[in-house]
Each structure stands twice: as structure tokens, then as C-alpha cells.
Amino acid sequence: MSIIxxxxxxxxxxxxxxxxxxxxxxxxxxxxxxxxEDDKFTKLFxxxxxxxxxxAVVALYWKKFFDFSKWQFYVKLLLAVVPALIFGKLFDDLIDEHLGNPAFIATVLLIGGIILLFVDKWFKNPIIHEEPEINNLTAIKIGCYQCxxxxxxxxxxxxATIIGGMQxxxxxxxxxxxxxxxxxxTMAAATGYKLLKFIKEEGSISGEQIKLLGIGNVVAFIVAVLAIKFFISVLNKYGFKYFGIYRIIVGLGILILLAIGK
Known part of the structure; x- marks a missing residue:
């Protein structure tokens, strides 16, 4: 993998x-x-x-994220992350197999796009408006959607988790x-697990690979800060419909290209 x-x-x-x-x-x-796509470091990256x-979430919401007086908030996050950690560990090989299958990913993009067209109509009457109103059981249920x-x-x-929350x-x-x-x-655990697995299988991680990971994380952080603000404004104004349309177009486009390529 090059820097570009x-x-x-x-x-x-x-x-x-x-x-x-x-x-x-x-x-x-x-x-x-x-x-x-077949390089092991790419999958780690x-x-x-x-x-x-x-x-970027921590940077933008740092006052709330580091409000240690509200310890119940951290308990909810830990409870919500457990289902995904269990599933990720149990089905790691199957997940990696799907990650290498563009047709599978395109199909999921397409189906997910169709679902997003209707999400705003399905969940119209929310009753939970503030984080303290989320109880532990609700947090776990949202975590199950992450699976x-x-x-x-x-x-x-x-x-998955936003729809789970709205449900x-x-x-x-x-x-x-x-x-x-x-x-x-979730991603802190996934990153740690993938790093340990990579080092165990490859024996070590090179200085060049560490540099690429550093560059990648910095660039992703900067771009994500801007993307979060954009997403919140679009979500509040338009809902999920346009994201659904985008997914359908991309999913169909990829499936057509794969079919032509064959």
C-alpha cells in the first residue's frame, strides 16, 4: 500500500x-x-x-463524553458494545470472507438502501428525547442491532444502530x-483485536505500516469531523431517504459492473 x-x-x-x-x-x-484488496495489511488498515x-466524536462531543459524573452513560455504552464483540469474535472468519466479496457488499448496500427509504415512515413517534432516559435494556437492544x-x-x-435506536x-x-x-x-476493541491478530499471524508490524496507519487515522479524523456536522444537518432536515437512494444507485451500479465484467 502506498501513501496515496x-x-x-x-x-x-x-x-x-x-x-x-x-x-x-x-x-x-x-x-x-x-x-x-487481498493484502492482509489492507484488511488491517x-x-x-x-x-x-x-x-472525531470524542473531539466534537468531548464535554459530554468526559463527564465522569454521569457514570451510567459509560455503563450503557459497555452493555451496548458486548453483543457486537461476541459476534465479531465468533464469526471473524466468515466476516473476513464477506469483506472480500464485492457482490455480497453491493447486494447488502442495495437492500439496505431500500430499507432506508421507509425508515422515517416506520418510526414516527419517539418518546425518548434525552440520553438519561435510555435504560440499560434499551442500550443492549441497540447494541444487538450493531451485530x-x-x-x-x-x-x-x-x-443499523440509528435504526435500532429509532425502533x-x-x-x-x-x-x-x-x-x-x-x-x-466498538472500534477501539475491533482495532486492538485486529492489530493483535495481524501481529500474531505476521510476526510483527513494520515501521512503514505504522506510518501508513498513522497517516490514515489522522486523515480519517479530520475528514470525519466535517462529515459528522454534515450528516446531522442532513439527517435532521431530510431523514434517510436520500441516503437510501444513494445506496440503491451504488449497489445496482456495482452489481451491473460485476455482471458485465463476467
Whole structure:
């Protein structure tokens, strides 16, 4: 992987991490286009730079994220992250197999796009408007929705958890905010696990690879800061419809290209 390739993947990650269009799916498709999809370091890179993008949440919401007087908030995040950690560990090999399958990812993008067209009509009457109103059981249920994104690359972690939050009667904006916060422990754990697995299998990680990871995380962080503000404004104004249309177009386009290529 070159520095230019690392920057391209990081820009895509920063833009798409918080949009309900699947950052993983877009990075896998881009790495396939660049011809580096089968490299083990690429797979590590695609996971690790998500942490850089996720840290944008900490930077933008630092007052709330580091309000240690509200310890219940951290308990909810820990409870919500457990289901995804269990599923990720149990089905790690199957997930990696799907990550290498553009047709699978395109199909999930397409189906997810169709679902997004109707989400705003399905969940119209929220009753939970503030984070303290989210109880532990609700947090766990939202965390279970995150498992869907773990099992089906291309679904979008943010889409799954935001929809899960709305299904649990959270307002759209609160569901998005909780999804952002939930991403922090999720991606921190995923990054640590993938790093340890890579080092165990490869024996070590080189200085050049560390540099690429550093560049990727910094670029993803900067782009994600801008993307979060954009997403919140679009979500509040227009809902999920246009994201759904985008996913359908991309999913169909990729499936058509793959069919032509065959």
C-alpha cells in the first residue's frame, strides 16, 4: 500500500463512517479498485483507521463524553458494545470472507438502501428525547442491532444502530448521537483485536505500516469531523431517504459492473 492509496482510503472512511452508507463497504470496493484488496495489511488498515474517524466524536462531543459524573452513560455504552464483540469474535472468519466479496457488499448496500427509504415512515413517534432516559435494556437492544452490521459488511454500523435506536423509540437525533458514542468502544476493541491478530499471524508490524496507519487515522479524523456536522444537518432536515437512494444507485451500479465484467 502506498501513501496515496492510504490517503484515498482514509478520505473515504472519514466521509462515510457516520453516514448510513457503509464505510467498510466503500473502503473494500475502493481497495478492490486499487488492486490491494487481498493484502492482509489492507484488511488491517480498513479496520484501524475507523478508530481515527470515530475519535472525531470524542473531539466534537468531548464535554459530554468526559463527564465522569454521569457514570451510567459509560455503563450503557459497555452493555451496548458486548453483543457486537461476541459476534465479531465468533464469526471473524466468515466476516473476513464477506469483506472480500464485492457482490455480497453491493447486494447488502442495495437492500439496505431500500430499507432506508421507509425508515422515517416506520418510526414516527419517539418518546425518548434525552440520553438519561435510555435504560440499560434499551442500550443492549441497540447494541444487538450493531451485530447486523458486523455480520453483513455493507449494511453500515451507523445505519443499523440509528435504526435500532429509532425502533426503541429514541428521537432520530438522539439515536444518531448514541450511535456515534457507541462507535468509540466498538472500534477501539475491533482495532486492538485486529492489530493483535495481524501481529500474531505476521510476526510483527513494520515501521512503514505504522506510518501508513498513522497517516490514515489522522486523515480519517479530520475528514470525519466535517462529515459528522454534515450528516446531522442532513439527517435532521431530510431523514434517510436520500441516503437510501444513494445506496440503491451504488449497489445496482456495482452489481451491473460485476455482471458485465463476467
Amino acid at each position: 492509496q492510504a490517503i484515498l482510503l482514509a478520505i473515504i472512511e472519514g466521509i462515510t463512517e457516520f453516514l448510513p452508507i457503509s464505510s467498510t463497504g466503500h473502503m473494500v470496493l475502493m481497495s478492490s479498485f486499487l488492486g490491494i 480498513e479496520v484501524c483507521i475507523q478508530l481515527g474517524a470515530i475519535l 447486523l452490521a458486523v455480520m453483513f459488511p455493507g449494511l453500515s454500523r451507523s445505519a 426503541q423509540r429514541l428521537t432520530r437525533s438522539l439515536a444518531a448521537e448514541f450511535s456515534f458514542f457507541l462507535a468509540v468502544p
